[in-house]
Amino acid sequence: MNQMSEHSQKSSPMSWTVGGKTLNSRLLIGSALYSSPQAMQGAIEASGAEIVTVSLRRQSAGDQAGKTFWNMIKSLNCHVLPNTAGCHSAKEAITTAQMAREVFETNWIKLEVIGDQYNLQPDPFELLKATETLVNEGFEVFPYTTDDLVLAQRLVDAGCNILMPWGSPIGSGKGLMNPYNLNAIRQRFPELTLIVDAGIGKPSHAVQALEMGYDGILLNSAVALSPNPVNMGKAFKSAVEAGVYAFDAGTMQERDLASPSTPVLGTPFWHQN
Amino acid sequence: MTTITVQINDEIKAIPASLSLTDLLIHLGYQEHNFAVAINEAFVPRSQYKNTCVQADDRIEIVAPMQGG
Secondary structure (H helix, E strand, O other): OOOOOHHHHOOOOOOEEEOOEEEOOOEEEEOOOOOOHHHHHHHHHHHOOOEEEEEEEEOOOOOOHHHHHHHHHHHOOOEEEEEOOOOOOHHHHHHHHHHHHHHHOOOEEEEOOEOOOOOOOEOHHHHHHHHHHHHHOOOEEEEEEOOOHHHHHHHHHOOOOEEEEOOOOOOOOOOOOOHHHHHHHHHHOOOOEEEEEOOOOOHHHHHHHHHOOOOEEEEOHHHHOOOOHHHHHHHHHHHHHHHHHHHHHOOOOOOOOOOOOOOOOOOOOOOOO | OOEEEEEEOOEEEEEEOOOEHHHHHHHHOOOOOOOEEEEOOEEEOHHHOOOOEOOOOOEEEEEEEEEOO
């Protein structure tokens, strides 16, 4: 039997609890890179996502962009997950998280501390340092991390209830580059909420993560950069449902040899060899 | 009027001396509460604006909601 995380023991396989909220969509979606605010709104609604990632940027007093954006996000009735995108040290990330908590009125934080500009790989050392501080300050930390098992353990030891290992580099759309590592994390932490964050390019990548037993996926570019974000949002909605139901049902045992699905006994022209 | 220079969102500005953070935000035209502030990379909670005196050469960040992934 598959090792079951908390979500799969409930009545509806789609239902899960994350950061103290019970939700029915396993998709977390970004709000960036859309061609227009209307495209963003339409795609997010079509995706069925109940968590939307947001960010903070410098803003001058007369600029109403932040207010307009925030009102649009609020109209979606989703939970917001602020990120610390652009931070390169624990100190920057901690300050950004504190500002985000005040602006967005949530203790959730998608903790990003970038260690490499080339592939936007998380800095494991600064990530852990920031996590320790933020957990102590009462944040629910959603750490964007690599798929390193030892780092995962350290983050759990620091108090994380959720881990978000990358599938592949942010915005690459390459899918799950290292399924072995992702599976190892799933197997090692059967009760932890695990979300694949970054690198998802196609709905099939999402299905793969959820079939593996991951609790959710977080993506942005795959929908926002599609020529038809609304339909791609719908595609991901179906994909996450397919993946969750497949994991919940349990997949068949793979075999090396063919085995007929139609019973051969009694079929026309049948001869026992 | 005595002035000091500070950095606001990476831009150097001359402002009146001895302003509280509340006064500075009014001076700059920030009226609503959909922003947050850090001074010299340290978060300043809204409850502390009145008690925070802006100093010469302070680096002030004022941020608001934006799209994110």
